Amino acid sequence: MTTDVRVPAPSATLPAPAPRRGRGTAMVGKGAVNAALIVIAACYVIPLLWVVLAAFNATAGLSVSWPDPWTLENFSAVLDEETTFRPMRNGFILCGGATLLTMLCAVLAAYPLSRYRSRFRRPFLLTILFMTGLPITAIMVPVYGLFVQLNLIDTYTGTILFMSTTALPIAIWLSKNFMDSVPIEVEEAAWTDGASAMQALRTIVLPLMWPGLSVVALYTFIGLWGNFFVPFVLLQSNDQLPASVSIYTFFSQYAGVIYGQLAAYSMLYSLPAVLLYLVLSRRLSGAFTFGGSVKG
Amino acid sequence: MTSMTLEAGTPRRSSGRRALLRGLPLGPAVILLAVFLGGPILYCIYAAFTDMALTGSSGIDFVGVENFAKAFTSPEFGRAVLYTLFFTVVSAIIGQNVLGMILALLMRSGSAPVRATVSAIVVGAWVLPEVVAGYLWLTFLGPDGSLNAILASIGVPTQNWLYTTPILAVAIANIWRGTAFSMLVYSAALSDVPTEIVEAAKVDGAGTWRTLFSITLPMIRRSIATNLMLITLQTLSVFGLIWAMTKGGPSSKSTTLPIFAYEQAFSFSQLGYGTAIALILLLIGGIFSLFYLRILRLEENTS
Incomplete structure (x- = not known):
């Protein structure tokens, strides 16, 4: 009797008890899993508490305290041209311009990488993959030197070009993966009708991979929006700085004085990234399939 | 390119040209990456061997290792x-x-x-x-x-x-x-x-x-x-x-x-x-x- 239970019996011989026991452990397991997830989420939320509470508290300090009363004073204090509007506008021009340029180059580059076989393809893809992680921070010092010599320092053109370049490897990589999932048969019909590759790309492939491309574009924009170091090094005039840098100068200037305003400003600056992420969230996970990524 | 020629059974030169044409859309990306990523890396390799300073660009000397x-x-x-x-x-x-x-x-x-x-x-x-x-x-x-x-x-x-x-x-x-x-x-x-x-x-x-x-x-x-x-x-x-x-x-x-x-x-x-x-x-x-x-x-x- 006892030995019968211990020995893992083939499921066919013991059909009845197996599912019941399975469901019981699964329920306990599910409860434990949910509990573990909630604990992890709580650890994630605690650091966030300060910024939310302090933003609505006119007398906020560094400690977490319940706002009494809740007020929008901090927001109205930072919502002016100098502190918020101009840096945000600059950020949109810089990151928006860089995202457009990145997407244009990435889509063009993804097409041959996805559609044609060549012996250069694999080394090229590996190089791109390698570049996606290249420590951009490491080359900022020489980039600064290069930009001084090319007279590109403190210009939007130069900064946009460089920001696009930093975002390009991952954008090419993701675009290529999304393009791979568009079946080539659809295009072959267009080719036999005499359409060129670029016509096929524009009229057939792009409309089909629109959801994927929007993922890449939003991902690129969010990454650039949060990027601090590149504009910090390449831009100098105060009125050209985007929000990512101005929040830092704002904090260094008023450190220890107006934490509530800093928190309010942090929330305003994070808002575009968070909103865009909400648009993106349903489609995001598909972008991160690296499974067979460097094959072929 | 040899393999392409064999597959397609077309003369070598036109195949090479076709491959070049097909690779053309890579151009903008490759140029950007070469100028703003490759360039700085090469510049990095050069500058690392000099006594370049932030102030005064005059007199950059090669200082080896x-x-x-x-x-x-x-x-x-x-x-x-x-x-x-x-x-x-x-x-x-x-x-x-x-x-x-x-x-x-x-x-x-x-x-x-x-x-x-x-x-x-x-x-x-x-x-x-x-x-x-x-x-x-x-x-x-x-x-x-x-x-x-x-x-x-x-x-x-x-x-x-x-x-x-x-x-x-x-x-x-x-x-x-x-x-x-x-x-x-x-x-x-x-x-x-x-x-x-x-x-x-x-x-x-x-x-x-x-x-x-x-x-x-x-x-x-x-x-x-x-x-x-x-x-x-x-x-x-x-x-x-x-x-x-x-x-x-x-x-x-x-x-x-x-x-x-x-x-x-x-x-x-x-x-x-x-x-x-x-x-x-x-x-x-x-x-x-x-x-x-x-x-x-x-x-x-x-x-």
Whole structure:
């Protein structure tokens, strides 16, 4: 009797008890899993508490305290041209311009990488993959030197070009993966009708991979929006700085004085990234399939 | 190109031209990458061997390996390398990687509302700009911060964590910020594992852990290797988060290589020396990548 239970019996011989026991452990397991997830989420939320509470508290300090009363004073204090509007506008021009340029180059580059076989393809893809992680921070010092010599320092053109370049490897990589999932048969019909590759790309492939491309574009924009170091090094005039840098100068200037305003400003600056992420969230996970990524 | 000729059965020259034509759309991307990524790397290699300074461009002299000799004999540089390795191993290879995997695995069997909430929170931390994340942790770990409030309530003496354990503090902040990436990669990879195989293993009597280590993880090893490469390289170059939290201090106790290179180049105006350090950082990144790519390649040859 006892030995019968211990020995893992083939499921066919013991059909009845197996599912019941399975469901019981699964329920306990599910409860434990949910509990573990909630604990992890709580650890994630605690650091966030300060910024939310302090933003609505006119007398906020560094400690977490319940706002009494809740007020929008901090927001109205930072919502002016100098502190918020101009840096945000600059950020949109810089990151928006860089995202457009990145997407244009990435889509063009993804097409041959996805559609044609060549012996250069694999080394090229590996190089791109390698570049996606290249420590951009490491080359900022020489980039600064290069930009001084090319007279590109403190210009939007130069900064946009460089920001696009930093975002390009991952954008090419993701675009290529999304393009791979568009079946080539659809295009072959267009080719036999005499359409060129670029016509096929524009009229057939792009409309089909629109959801994927929007993922890449939003991902690129969010990454650039949060990027601090590149504009910090390449831009100098105060009125050209985007929000990512101005929040830092704002904090260094008023450190220890107006934490509530800093928190309010942090929330305003994070808002575009968070909103865009909400648009993106349903489609995001598909972008991160690296499974067979460097094959072929 | 030879293989193409054979396949298509067309004359060699026209095939070559066709290949060139087909590769043409790569042009804009290749030009941008060559000018703004390749250019600086070459410039980096050149400048690292000069005594280039920030002030006064006149008189740049070629100094050979002097910058590197200076770096390798300087105790500050040695410490920065150690801090960088600590930061990378603790926050990326252990922290983000393992926590990301745990989250991805737990998500598979959690109930839907919990799953949605947790992933929104974890990804939210990742979407926040790095400077904001830095400030959040600055206040969280500070003398009056939430962590001390929690610890005081259970009787642990309060302290300024950014002064007592600066490098661990920035490493944990980086785990908090970066885990979402690994979680997304692993969630996508796990959803590609055929459920029949896992079921079959269970039927054969393999327990949960056994199934995980003998079936699931080996099946997604390519994703693990790729993810490790990407997060290692990303973590090596973290700047804004550390700069916002500690500026590399106190007394350089959280100065990783990017911070060190930046200080030498811009605060102390030694562009040549700063560049040499940046080049070493680039090489460390390259070594890590080659290592991971090598694993992927071995995989391909054996499977």
